[in-house]
Amino acid sequence: MNAQMFRLFFWGVVSVASVHLSFVTDENHSARDNVDEEDGAMGNDFESPYKDTSDVHTCLMTYASHLDRVHDPRGRDLGRRIRKLSKRIEISHGTPYGTRPESTIFVVGFGSTGTSSMATALRMLGLTGDHFGHANNFLLHRMCNHLSFEKWAVDQDFVADTPVAEMFIDLFVTFPNAKFILTDRPPMSWIPARLKRFKATWPPTQKPCNLGLASAFSTHDLANLFGSHPDLVKCVVPRDRLFKVNFWEDSAYEMEHMFANLASFVGRPEPKQSGMPHDNKGWNSNKVRLVSLGDNTSACPSEKSLVSAFQTGDASRISLSPDQVGIFMQRAAKEDCELQQAHEDLESPLDVRAKDLPIIIEVH
Numbered sequence: 037m038n039a040q041m042f043r044l045f046f047w048g049v050v051s052v053a054s055v056h057l058s059f060v061t062d063e064n065h066s067a068r069d070n071v072d073e074e075d076g077a078m079g080n081d082f083e084s085p086y087k088d089t090s091d092v093h094t095c096l097m098t099y100a101s102h103l104d105r106v107h108d109p110r111g112r113d114l115g116r117r118i119r120k121l122s123k124r125i126e127i128s129h130g131t132p133y134g135t136r137p138e139s140t141i142f143v144v145g146f147g148s149t150g151t152s153s154m155a156t157a158l159r160m161l162g163l164t165g166d167h168f169g170h171a172n173n174f175l176l177h178r179m180c181n182h183l184s185f186e187k188w189a190v191d192q193d194f195v196a197d198t199p200v201a202e203m204f205i206d207l208f209v210t211f212p213n214a215k216f217i218l219t220d221r222p223p224m225s226w227i228p229a230r231l232k233r234f235k236a237t238w239p240p241t242q243k244p245c246n247l248g249l250a251s252a253f254s255t256h257d258l259a260n261l262f263g264s265h266p267d268l269v270k271c272v273v274p275r276d277r278l279f280k281v282n283f284w285e286d287s288a289y290e291m292e293h294m295f296a297n298l299a300s301f302v303g304r305p306e307p308k309q310s311g312m313p314h315d316n317k318g319w320n321s322n323k324v325r326l327v328s329l330g331d332n333t334s335a336c337p338s339e340k341s342l343v344s345a346f347q348t349g350d351a352s353r354i355s356l357s358p359d360q361v362g363i364f365m366q367r368a369a370k371e372d373c374e375l376q377q378a379h380e381d382l383e384s385p386l387d388v389r390a391k392d393l394p395i396i397i398e399v400h
Contacts, residue, residue, distance in 0.1 A: 092209065095271035096122035102264045103241065109252040118242065125209050136186070136211045141165070141302060143196035144204045144269055145219030146240045146262065148230045148330050150283040153365045153374040154219050155196045156324055157295060160361075160377075160399060161304040165194030175199050179206075180245035186210065193302075201265065205242055208272055215277045215301065220266050221284040221369070223259035229372060233330040240265055281362075283369035294362030323378040324397045326368060336373035343397070353396045361399060 096118055104115035141163070143154050155167035166172055171192065178185045179199050185206075196217075200207065207214065230237060231251055238244035239253050240262040250258060270278065279301045281294060296306050326336035326343070336342065346354040346364070356364055368374055378396055 092125070092205070092272055093122050095268060096205070098271065099264060099268045102260065102267075106257045106260050107254065108247065110248055112247065114241065114247075121205065121242065125205070136190075137213060138190045138211060139213045139215065140190050140192075140211055141194035141215045141217060142200050142204075142207050142211075143194065143217045143219060144201045144207075145217070146201045146226070146230075146265065147198050147237070148226060148233065149219040149221045150281070150329075150365065150369050150374055151196045151219055152327070152329070152332065152376055153283065153368065154217060154281065155194070156375045156377050157298055157361065157365070158194050158196075158302065160295075160324070161299050161302060163193035163302060163304070165192045165196065168197040171195045172197055172199065175203055179203050179243060201240070202238065202242060202244055204265075204269060205272070215279070216269065216273050217279045217281070217298075217301075218266055218269050220280065220282045223262040224255075225284060226262055227255055227258050229329065283366045286366065288363065291362035291366045292359050294365075295358050324375045324399070325378045326373050326397070327376050329369070329372045329374045332376050336368065336371065338371035338373060342367055342371060342373065346397075353398060356397060356399045358399060364397070 100115040100118035100122070102115075103118055104113075106114050108114055141158070143151050145151055145154075152167055155165060158165060171190075172195065174188065175185065175195075176199050177183070179202065194217075204216075208216070226240075235249075235251060237250050239247050239250045239258065241247070241264075253261070266280075270280070279298060281290075281298075283291075286294070299306050326339045328334035328336055342364075343354045346356060346360070348355060365375055375397070
């Protein structure tokens with residue numbers, strides 16, 4: 037996603053945002069009474085005791101107790117917001133509120149966690165979807181104007197990037213057959229990367245339209261907010277509907293098998309050494325390029341060093357096997373870069389950069 041494009045959409049939706057917190061329009065619900073909950077450690081090392089259940093209410097109460105420790109510069113009670121959200125979502129014993137039949141895949145990691153690389157991997161497997169496209173714009177408008185999306189005509193296989201993570205709970209309870217991909221990274225590396233690229237960005241929490249800018253929060257509080265999100269996702273989503281990847285911290289073994297495991301998760305044939313899928317929308321599913329993380333109009337600053345280990349002769353192209361895809365994505369992420377698909381027409385504005393054409397990466 038382009039930073040300038042994000043700023044335009046951000047201020048566009050914020051200018052008409054309401055302080056209403058739920059897509060359910062019942063105004064008569066009051067805030068949940070204070071819940072006496074045991075304090076626990078907060079952050080990525082938090083082990084949810086509800087990891088094997090779909091009791092969304094219990095998970096939200098745990099999440100709310102963590103947000104109680106976050107100081108909102110505007111004085112809002114972040115934990116109370118989540119308790120109100122939980123009460124307004126009519127869930128009993130894990131039964132979803134919504135009845136949408138689609139088995140859509142939602143990438144529920146916040147922006148700047150490798151969502152573009154993940155969207156690229158999904159397209160390489162033959163799926164269609166949006167990465168900050170029309171579907172995202174639709175969801176942004178509804179999230180910040182408390183509009184229902186029960187009648188949303190989902191016509192793609194996946195949706196990734198803002199505001200999918202910010203609408204995670206609403207999406208989970210609306211789409212009982214959906215699958216979820218959680219992209220994650222260390223909070224203390226996410227904060228500077230995100231704020232450098234997107235100064236007009238929300239704090240990383242559920243439905244943040246009326247919470248102002250993330251930059252107004254302290255680094256400690258942003259880290260707590262960001263670190264609590266994966267715990268919420270892992271608590272809520274049943275294991276057979278959740279795929280997790282951390283391009284910054286996963287092991288080399290996990291990265292080597294990432295692409296094959298992803299194919300299995302989304303119900304696609306395991307990638308072989310040849311015959312990668314090709315769709316009919318002008319994209320070469322097996323051709324990708326490196327871009328700067330969070331800005332698909334900018335070259336990856338470490339492109340030459342990243343591709344040097346994989347080049348076999350042609351300086352403008354490299355070749356990867358399926359088991360190298362995850363490894364390459366991880367190396368790119370650690371250099372503040374990610375993968376994006378290359379268009380068949382290399383002279384299109386999408387692929388032309390200020391100085392030269394990108395190096396094309398082919399997966400065989």
